[in-house]
Amino acid sequence: MSMAGNLRKVTSLGGVGGLRKVARLARRRPRVDLSHPARSPLGSSVVNCVTYRDGVRTPARGDLVDTVQRVRKDREGFVWLGLHEPTDQEFAGIAELFDLHPLAVEDAIEAHQRPKLERYGETLFAVFKTVCYVEHEELTATSEVVNTGEIMLFVGADFVITVRHGRHGSLGPLREELESDPGQLAKGPSAVLHAIADHVVDDYLTVTDSVHADIDQVETDVFSESGARTDPGRIYQLKRELLELKRAVVPLSRPLEDLATRPIRVVDPEIQAYFRDVSDHLLRAKEQIAAFDELLNSILQAHLAQVTVAQNEDMRKITAWAAIVAVPTMVCGVYGMNFDHMPELHWRYGYGMVIGVISVACLSLYRGFRRSGWL
Numbered sequence: 001m002s003m004a005g006n007l008r009k010v011t012s013l014g015g016v017g018g019l020r021k022v023a024r025l026a027r028r029r030p031r032v033d034l035s036h037p038a039r040s041p042l043g044s045s046v047v048n049c050v051t052y053r054d055g056v057r058t059p060a061r062g063d064l065v066d067t068v069q070r071v072r073k074d075r076e077g078f079v080w081l082g083l084h085e086p087t088d089q090e091f092a093g094i095a096e097l098f099d100l101h102p103l104a105v106e107d108a109i110e111a112h113q114r115p116k117l118e119r120y121g122e123t124l125f126a127v128f129k130t131v132c133y134v135e136h137e138e139l140t141a142t143s144e145v146v147n148t149g150e151i152m153l154f155v156g157a158d159f160v161i162t163v164r165h166g167r168h169g170s171l172g173p174l175r176e177e178l179e180s181d182p183g184q185l186a187k188g189p190s191a192v193l194h195a196i197a198d199h200v201v202d203d204y205l206t207v208t209d210s211v212h213a214d215i216d217q218v219e220t221d222v223f224s225e226s227g228a229r230t231d232p233g234r235i236y237q238l239k240r241e242l243l244e245l246k247r248a249v250v251p252l253s254r255p256l257e258d259l260a261t262r263p264i265r266v267v268d269p270e271i272q273a274y275f276r277d278v279s280d281h282l283l284r285a286k287e288q289i290a291a292f293d294e295l296l297n298s299i300l301q302a303h304l305a306q307v308t309v310a311q312n313e314d315m316r317k318i319t320a321w322a323a324i325v326a327v328p329t330m331v332c333g334v335y336g337m338n339f340d341h342m343p344e345l346h347w348r349y350g351y352g353m354v355i356g357v358i359s360v361a362c363l364s365l366y367r368g369f370r371r372s373g374w375l
Contacts, residue, residue: 048080048081048082049064049067049079049080049081049082050079050080050175051067051071051077051078051079051080052077052078052080052185052186053076053077054076054077054182054186055181055182055183055184055185055186055187056182056185057179058077064079064081064097065097067079068097068098068158068159071158071159072158075158077158078157078158078159078160078188078189079158079159079160080159080160080162080175080189080192081094081159081160081161081162082161082162082164082171083161083162083163083164084163084164084165085111085163085164085165086108086109086163087109088109091105091108091109091163094161098123098154098156098159098161099121099123100120100123100154100161101120101121101123101125103120104118104120104123104125104154107125107127107152108125108152108154108163109163111150111152111165112150113127113150113152114127114129114247114251115127115128115129115248115251115252115255116251116255117254117255117258117259119264122156122157122265122266123154123155123156123266124153124154124155124156124193124264124266124267125152125153125154125155126152126153126155126193126197126255127150127151127152127153128150128151128152128153128196128197128200128252129148129149129150129200129247129248129249129252130148130149130150130151130166130168130169130200130203130248131146131147131148131149131203131204131207131244131245131248132146132147132149132168132169132203132207133145133146133147133206133207133210133211134146134147139214139217139218139234139237139238140231140233140234140237141231141233141234141236141237142233142237143234143237144241145211145214145237145238145241146207146211146241146242146244146245147166147167147168148166148244148245148247148248149164149165149166149167149168149169150164150165150166151163151164151165151169151171151196151200152164152165153192153193153196155189155190155192155193155266155267156189156266157188157189157265157266158189159189160189160192160193162192162196169200169203171196174195174196174199177195178191178192178195187268187270187271188266188268189266190266190267190268190271191268191271193259193267193271194271194274194275194278197256197259197275197278198274198277198278198281201252201278201281201282201285202281204245204248204249204281204282204285205281205284205285205288207245208245208285208288208289208292211238211241211242211245211292212288212292214238215238215292215295215296215299218230218234218235218238218299219295219299221234222235222299222302222303222306223302230303232300232303232304235296235299235300235303236300238296239293239296239300242289242292242293242296245289246289246293249282249285249286249289250286250289252282253279253282253283253286256275256278256279256282257279259272259275260272260273260275260276260278260279316374317374317375319374320365320366320369320374320375321375323365323369324362324365324366324369327358327361327362327365328358328362331354331357331358
């Protein structure tokens with residue numbers, strides 16, 4: 001039976017005792033890193049529990065409850081527990097074991113939270129919005145450009161619990177990268193918090209660079225010869241996707257500032273300097289998003305101006321042709337009246353003269369409109 005299947009049994013087992021029983025079932029098979037995208041089936045709740053001592057991953061001995069009790073008894077190392085979209089029942093036993101605040105637990109399960117940082121006693125609760133760029137062959141008015149998810153973290157003195165929501169943002173590669181630097185990982189749970197924050201913000205910069213390429217393409221199309229025929233829905237779609245990215249980036253400024261400047265018991269003082277670097281990267285992402293927003297506004301205004309100019313051009317052409325057509329219409333209208341005494345009516349060359357006058361008048365109007373740029 002898989003670890004995901006064992007986790008679902010918490011629904012019926014409940015509480016710490018249930019967790020102990022689930023963990024014993026899970027020990028029948030070797031424990032693997034289910035947070036890795038190649039091993040974690042999206043859409044199912046999965047758990048990975050790893051213990052670190054002096055920055056080195058230690059072999060699993062006993063179940064989750066035994067592991068946590070051993071770490072707390074020895075007062076060294078910490079436990080990293082990872083979950084993906086758990087339900088209320090699946091998270092109940094974990095919340096009891098780690099004494100998590102109900103409000104934070106509710107936020108972690110429900111998701112759709114703003115980036116924030118909250119303290120509940122000795123536990124730190126952080127919410128990060130993850131983003132990824134959605135590849136597309138051609139940008140349309142309905143193209144999805146930015147996809148978002150969430151990572152919630154519970155950080156204590158001897159544990160880190162990560163709760164991931166969304167179809168991206170796997171922490172498996174990040175875990176492997178951290179394990180390759182035992183010196184950093186030895187600084188405790190706050191090192192994991194920093195690594196995740198840095199990873200999330202780096203993704204912001206990656207996505208903004210990709211969005212920049214889309215904006216450049218739209219800008220090129222708008223200012224091309226056929227710019228007036230560019231679909232304005234593409235510009236609006238980019239603005240909507242940029243707003244989604246903005247909701248992920250902007251609210252994170254205050255939490256990172258608190259992590260970098262305010263003394264927090266579970267955050268190692270040496271780690272705070274690293275958060276300042278993450279905050280600088282976030283500021284760069286914010287500035288890029290603000291610049292993109294202004295640029296899209298300018299592109300949209302330029303496109304609307306082009307459409308207005310094109311419409312005025314069309315109206316001038318229609319007006320010029322209407323003026324040219326008005327001359328023969330007027331002359332033919334006069335000669336179409338049923339009167340006996342009409343100029344040149346019975347003259348042999350009268351018809352040719354009238355046609356000549358109409359042609360000369362229309363040609364003169366046409367040349368005049370061409371010189372003035374109306375045609």
